[in-house]
Amino acid sequence: MEWTNSAGQLYTGTSVPAGEPRSRGGAFPEGSVRLKNVGYHDGEHVDLLLTVSTQPTKYSELVSVKYLAPQTAPQAMLTPSGLACVGVGVTRSFCASDAELNNITALCDDGTAPTIRGAEFDVRFVRAGTTVTMPRFGAVHTTFYDVDGVMGTDGSYVREIVSIPGSSPARMAPSTTFRGGVLFASEAAYTIADQSTNVQSKYNDDLSATPSNSLLGIAHFVVRNTSEIKILLGGLSSVAAQIDRQYCFAMAQPQATTVCSPPPVSQFIPAVPPQPPTIPPTPTSPPRAPLASGDCGIPGVYIDFATFTNPDVDMEWTDSAGQTYPGKLIPFGATDRTGGAFPGGHVRWKNVGYDEGVVFDILVTVNQQPTSYSDAVAVEYVSPSSLAATQATLTDSGFACLGFGVRPSFCASSAALDVVRLTCADGSAPTMRAAEFNLRFVHAGSTQTMRPFNTTHATFYDVDGDVVNGRAMYEFASVRDSTLFWLAPTSTLERGEFLPSSATYAIATQSINVATDFNGDPVFMNEASLPAIAHFILHDTSEFSILLGALSSVSSQADRGYCIAMVQPVNRRNMEWTDSAGQTYPGKLIPFGATDRTGGAFPGGHVRWKNVGYDEGVVFDILVTVNQQPTSYSDAVAVEYVSPSSLAATQATLTDSGFACLGFGVRPSFCASSAALDVVRLTCADGSAPTMRAAEFNLRFVHAGSTQTMRPFNTTHATFYDVDGDVVNGRAMYEFASVRDSTLFWLAPTSTLERGEFLPSSATYAIATQSINVATDFNGDPVFMNEASLPAIAHFILHDTSEFSILLGALSSVSSQADRGYCIAMVQPDESSKCSNTSFSYRPRETLRKHHSMRYNCLESQ
Incomplete structure (x- = not known):
């Protein structure tokens, strides 16, 4: 030092x-x-x-x-x-x-x-x-x-x-x-x-x-x-x-011996005499918000393998002699006698979840006395011996994988097996090869079994086919006592049932490899990965068995890895809109020039931004409508929705990089006193205030695919980008954005925006102070925008709400209608850009709920 x-x-x-x-x-x-x-x-x-x-x-x-x-x-x-x-x-x-x-x-x-x-x-x-x-x-x-x-x-x-x-x-x-x-x-x-x-x-x-x-x-x-x-x-x-x-x-993460849990509810003020919290507490919660609910609405326990959202997650394994090894990947070629785990030892996925005050692990073993699934399934664990698979691994992105060697299938009738179609010459069923694993939820660092969880998700990825030297292989996955809940519409899998065990399974129907993105989020996988995903659900259990294997004609042992995440997959974030006649259209961009009567949405229809987040077991959308009876913000604001008619803006779009945009036509401002409007300085000749033009939109959080409103969220971020000025044919325009019942929380130190308050509504707003276009990078991350984009960013915060209204518009002297697009992301901009000398009033929060950050491109949960 x-x-x-x-x-x-x-x-x-x-x-x-x-x-x-x-x-x-x-x-x-x-x-x-x-x-x-x-x-x-x-x-x-x-x-x-x-x-x-x-x-x-x-x-x-x-x-x-x-x-x-x-x-x-x-x-x-x-x-x-x-x-x-x-x-x-x-x-x-x-x-x-x-x-x-x-x-x-x-x-x-x-x-x-x-x-x-x-x-x-x-x-x-x-x-x-x-x-x-x-x-x-x-x-x-x-x-x-x-x-x-x-x-x-x-x-x-x-x-x-x-x-x-x-x-x-x-x-x-x-x-x-x-x-x-x-x-x-x-x-x-x-x-x-x-x-x-x-x-x-x-x-x-x-x-x-x-x-x-x-x-x-x-x-x-x-x-x-x-x-x-x-x-x-x-x-x-x-x-x-x-x-x-x-x-x-x-500057380190506490070691595994220090089992951490999320904080309990804060009291802050001493218990005697009783007082309400003076500093708003955070709820007790697992590392990431829980996903799906059970049949009766009881949320399932969320299990998170990803180090990004659960930094405590880890792995260790024990061999057949009782020796324990730390690490996230068992060495290739290792067996339970040479530093591996299976079949005689076990794998422990550590600190994967949190339930009723208890941090828990998953203990994985090979079932030494496997279930009798079917006469057509030969169950035996064979250790992988090549670099194609390891016995077990845990990825930083959130997948837990198990590997073993798949031996060739055969016909029990001694008939010949067609190596391409994988059928027996006499029409009998070929025998599949498989290994059975037992997964048990245990208290962290122990073998004490957890209480049964109401709902457990088991989702398998990259269940597909392959061809090796002209010989085919169809992988499958099965979970005992479960429901095969979901296969994607584009799935290359087929569901079936083993008899007499009645265990459901999903098996590949094509000997084609599906390119699975194992760097992606297990919840929101890309389109290319969807065909090979199988989602199972179990109820009221603290342990379960999975059967993994293949129908294979590969002549020698084929080592395969099977990856699982204990989450509910959902469709990618997307958009659809409905016109005034009730017709719904899919897509991420409403056609330019469309109105609610010609394939557009506004003002009589609505836009739905789909699968933008999830909360306490519920995936939710955002429903956007034009307020037909807009708020009276100020006498100096004329609120009216005008559909954009040029290629400068569309009614709504959703970008792949994470921005949701709304567009409309801005008509010229005017002086209510009938005085002349200075087209450059945007002032009235008699000193009165010019009238701004604007449209008001309502944004409501609803259950995915429905109109049922979500419970109020404790904190919602609404950040607008590219709120700037412009000059068209020598005439100026200053854009603005406002969010009702919000705090204008942040403008960058380099901001070209000015904060203000509409009276009598007391709605805060941010308005451009220069008729200069700010070059905004809409290919960037909405959280970490580049320096050039910062001057035109305005960050608002709302509390305890499930819907809110935004007012978007401009002070404009452009002689004809000027079509403008206004883009929002419901995230908090990078903390490092915050201006530290801005003062805000303290307001206690009466309800204790999670913060919500909705990302339109990748998962972000607070």
Whole structure:
């Protein structure tokens, strides 16, 4: 470690001395600390640069951010065990209402919430020895240790808080002594100690074997696609004087011995006397939102194999001698006697889900006494011996795969087997080859079986055919005691039933390989992958058996891999629209020039953006209509839908890159006073306000394929792109966007937009301030837009709603109708682009529900 003071003098060591002023041997707040050679990426060594934020994030009106140097603790420290520690002085909390703060309860006497004290640090990954920021990493893990409380002799106390803006909700051990939630309006995830009890953590502990007593104070955060983060360190304190606290973290995921769970509901304010939460909590939930419900509407348990959405997932296996191996792929050619698992050992897919407070694994074994499925199925496990398949693997994208060797099929009647058509010469049924596996849900790290789950999904991918040296093979998959629930309309599979077992199966009908995208999302697979997918459903079970195999004429053993994800597949996101006569059309673009009477949608019909998200077991659509009785926003806004008539805009489209767009015709603005309108400056000659032109749309979340409204979502993001200006034949136009009952949450620091408020409706809006076109990259990711696109982006946030209205329009002097398209994505733009000096009011949320982010191209769930 090394650090620099405010004068630029460099010091080295493993601890910044306590009490040293910044002008001498200290580092903060004007200097920096460098943790050297902490990592290695793409051939480069990486340092970690820590500074105090000069423009701290506005976390909440209940958080006061200011760095105070500790007098009794080091400003920074590096421990031999791998922890980096930062010291902060925490002063007494206060009541913004000027009420007295109670020493014992840390509550304000008038019942208002006390203000937390904290300091914010910038943590940046840089090339070793430089200040050059590293490229963004896919995931940055930050785990805090010893987040706890301390009680003073007079009954006063400090309860520590840590927060990271842009992080997923903090994850913690089931036995934790703190609570988690989200700070509003920044939406930064946090954890705060809910007991004034010190957790006995040892800074010299081996982080790979954290003792159970230390688990109570551990909180794990993950930030995606970044090379720098901000961290808030502080506390709720009733101690009269400054108290110095040290916050220790490792930029790593907690080891498997530290079983993490999502945070419980936050109470934040002490339990006595009872108080409502002062900081909105996050619900207890698995890593990704659950998918389908059971027959009675009870949600099934969601099982997630993907490291992107479930960073705790992992794999290990045990051989026949009881030796356990870690890793996500069993070596090719290994058997249960040479470092593999099957048939005598087992595979454990770890931390795959969460149910009623219990993290669970899946234990996979080969059934030594397989089920008698049918006389036409020979069941036997043969270990794969080539590079074509491994006994088991777990992919980062969310597939769990099992492999074995398929021996040639035969005719039990001794008749000849046709090697192409796979039929017996005498008309009898050929015998299939297969292996049977047992999958059991167990408590994480144990063999204790979980309670039966109401609904379990088992979806197989790449179940297809092949030809090897002119000999055919048809793969199949079967799940005992299940329903073969779904095959795609384009499926090359055929469903059947084994007798006498009555087990359903899906088998390939063509000896053709289906190109399956194993880098895709198991829920939303691409069109090319759909023909080889088979989806089974089981009910009320904690274990089940699967039969995997093939009808094969390949002369030697053919090693095959069979991949499963325990999710419900849904159709790709798509669009359709209905005209005013009720005729429905499929497609992602309404024809240019179409109206609701000539194959278009608006104003009398509607547009449906399909399969845009899912919540608590329900896949949902967005239904878009034109408001026939629009809101009265302001006397200065004329609201009327005019269908676009040129090639400049279509009524609606859905882009492959993730934007949903609505178009209409903008008529010229006018001065209600009859004064002349300046066609360049867009002002009325008499100083009155010109009238804007606009159309209002209603967006409603509905159950997929229906008009049944979804339950209200806690947080909905609505981000508009390419809200800019233009000049047509010397006449100017300024576009705007508004969302009713929302907060205009963010404009980029480089924005060419101005925020305002329509009166008397109080609807916030963003309007262009320049008649200049902003070059927006509609091939980019709506979350991570390039710098050139940022000036024309406006991000709105709504709370507790299942439908909302948007007003789109322009202030325009273009003499004829100007057709314009307005594009939206229901995501939060990249956190790193946020302007930190913008203030928003704190508003408690009364209901505790998930955030929802809807992506039109790939899965994104918050």
